[in-house]
Amino acid sequence: xxxxxxxxxxxxxxxxxxxxxxxxxxxxxxxxxxxxxxxxxxxxxxxxxxxxxxxxxxxxxxxxxxxxxxxxxxxxxxxxxxxxxxxxxxxxxxxxxxxxxxxxxxxxxxxxxxxxxxxxxxxxxxxxxxxxxxxxxxxxxxxxxxxxxxxxxxxxxxxxxxxxxxxxxxxxxxxxxxxxxxxxxxxxxxxxxxxxxxxxxxxxxxxxxxxxxxxxxxxxxxxxxxxxxxxxxxxxxxxxxxxxxxxx
Amino acid sequence: xxxxxxxxxxxxxxxxxxxxxxxxxxxxxxxxxxxxxxxxxxxxxxxxxxxxxxxxxxxxxxxxxxxxxxxxxxxxxxxxxxxxxxxxxxxxxxxxxxxxxxxxxxxxxxxxxxxxxxxxxxxxxxxxxxxxxxxxxxxxxxxxxxxxxxxxxxxxxxxxxxxxxxxxxxxxxxxxxxxxxxxxxxxxxxxxxxxxxxxxxxxxxxxxxxxxxxxxxxxxxxxxxxxxxxxxxxxxxxxxxxxxxxxxxxxxxxxxxxxxxxxxxxxxxxxxxxxxxx
Numbered sequence: 001x002x003x004x005x006x007x008x009x010x011x012x013x014x015x016x017x018x019x020x021x022x023x024x025x026x027x028x029x030x031x032x033x034x035x036x037x038x039x040x041x042x043x044x045x046x047x048x049x050x051x052x053x054x055x056x057x058x059x060x061x062x063x064x065x066x067x068x069x070x071x072x073x074x075x076x077x078x079x080x081x082x083x084x085x086x087x088x089x090x091x092x093x094x095x096x097x098x099x100x101x102x103x104x105x106x107x108x109x110x111x112x113x114x115x116x117x118x119x120x121x122x123x124x125x126x127x128x129x130x131x132x133x134x135x136x137x138x139x140x141x142x143x144x145x146x147x148x149x150x151x152x153x154x155x156x157x158x159x160x161x162x163x164x165x166x167x168x169x170x171x172x173x174x175x176x177x178x179x180x181x182x183x184x185x186x187x188x189x190x191x192x193x194x195x196x197x198x199x200x201x202x203x204x205x206x207x208x209x210x211x212x213x214x215x216x217x218x219x220x221x222x223x224x225x226x227x228x229x230x231x232x233x234x235x236x237x238x239x240x241x242x243x244x245x246x247x248x
Numbered sequence: 249x250x251x252x253x254x255x256x257x258x259x260x261x262x263x264x265x266x267x268x269x270x271x272x273x274x275x276x277x278x279x280x281x282x283x284x285x286x287x288x289x290x291x292x293x294x295x296x297x298x299x300x301x302x303x304x305x306x307x308x309x310x311x312x313x314x315x316x317x318x319x320x321x322x323x324x325x326x327x328x329x330x331x332x333x334x335x336x337x338x339x340x341x342x343x344x345x346x347x348x349x350x351x352x353x354x355x356x357x358x359x360x361x362x363x364x365x366x367x368x369x370x371x372x373x374x375x376x377x378x379x380x381x382x383x384x385x386x387x388x389x390x391x392x393x394x395x396x397x398x399x400x401x402x403x404x405x406x407x408x409x410x411x412x413x414x415x416x417x418x419x420x421x422x423x424x425x426x427x428x429x430x431x432x433x434x435x436x437x438x439x440x441x442x443x444x445x446x447x448x449x450x451x452x453x454x455x456x457x458x459x460x461x462x463x464x465x466x467x468x469x470x471x472x473x474x475x476x477x478x479x480x481x482x483x484x485x486x487x488x489x490x491x492x493x494x495x496x497x498x499x500x501x502x503x504x505x506x507x508x509x510x511x512x513x514x515x516x517x518x519x520x521x522x523x524x525x526x
Contacts, residue, residue, distance in 0.1 A: 014512060014516075014519050059503060059505065080504050084418045088417075
């Protein structure tokens with residue numbers, strides 16, 4: 001079964017160009033599916049719509065046309081809060097909620113009045129239980145990012161969306177996050193969609209790859225195939241690092 | 249001098265008072281501030297507006313009718329709501345109803361209490377009491393409503409990441425914005441609390457001075473002022489509360505998403521107008 005499926009998704013956003021307001025097409029007719037338990041790497045030059053695509057899956061934004069399905073149900077018909085519980089999201093830079101580490105991790109379950117043992121999730125992401133009572137802001141950035149992953153896990157999600165989760169981290173911390181994602185995918189069967197600029201990470205993680213350029217889907221398929229021989233000239237150029245932001 | 253015979257200001261006195269504007273104009277000319285034109289317009293407007301209001305109020309006072317008093321209150325509230333919207337730095341679309349509801353709620357609750365229970369004005373619509381007190385309450389509600397919504401806008405912009413992190417975990421908009429709402433409410437209520445700290449020491453409120461000039465004893469004037477200050481504190485709190493919840497509906501979509509109006513600022517108004525045309 002497909003955990004996530006996008007069907008002909010397009011979106012335009014109002015943007016300010018100087019003084020005048022124009023609607024900019026950010027995504028054009030994207031259809032894409034992610035089978036349950038797989039890791040999809042979303043790649044492409046910056047400004048190609050990768051983050052927008054992620055944000056549409058948990059309805060932080062809505063497409064102007066097209067439909068998105070979570071395990072076969074149209075997300076427009078799901079309760080937004082329940083959708084977001086099932087689809088966890090971790091942003092580029094760790095976004096801390098007020099309080100200590102335990103408060104952060106238990107935030108989701110607390111909203112619904114469910115019990116939560118924050119220490120367990122801390123262990124899941126390889127952090128010590130002693131950190132529970134520390135203010136979240138006292139952790140290193142790498143630890144904070146792990147905490148954000150633990151926070152998403154405490155909601156028992158089916159899908160995890162990661163928006164360049166390593167871009168604020170050094171090499172060691174990045175490698176640890178990559179290993180953590182692999183472990184969670186294996187242990188929990190989590191479906192993962194990760195936006196990344198680091199091809200090394202995409203290669204280490206992904207079972208599938210989707211490449212966006214200028215809001216259009218250029219390639220999608222098994223990761224092995226893509227990294228061995230991309231189907232398009234644009235894909236080859238991108239892997240060689242020769243693709244400019246506008247896709248030429 | 250008895251209580252009713254304070255010194256009246258004649259037309260000639262008013263003309264003499266124009267000397268004051270001449271002094272400001274002289275400063276402006278001397279320092280090349282270029283404010284002379286604005287000063288002239290301001291003077292004319294102040295004369296015209298105040299004389300007109302004085303005339304209308306005089307009619308109201310001569311023939312007190314409850315429906316005229318209500319109409320006056322409605323006009324005051326409308327103008328206040330319009331001004332509270334005008335003071336917003338971000339997009340303004342959809343905020344007039346929020347401001348009007350907030351100011352009307354905050355002002356009417358406190359006015360009913362003060363007129364009905366504290367002062368026990370009989371009949372309740374005596375313009376001599378209702379109009380000046382309502383003026384002070386509505387004016388402060390306007391400031392409170394304008395402050396709270398402006399602040400909520402900037403807090404949500406500033407805390408965008410945090411708010412979206414909470415939303416992404418399944419929090420409803422109200423919960424995700426709770427920190428921002430608290431900060432905004434605090435900001436809206438601080439001026440009233442601060443003025444309670446310094447009242448009498450630094451400034452003498454207009455109403456109190458007015459009462460004393462018209463012959464009331466300072467002790468009586470002070471009693472009124474205490475009631476008014478407490479009333480304003482309550483009215484501001486209620487208004488800010490209603491405004492912050494109302495504005496939340498403008499800053500978030502019904503699907504618990506941050507609205508694009510936060511990024512677009514004033515351009516949002518043009519965008520909404522364009523969309524509704526299609």
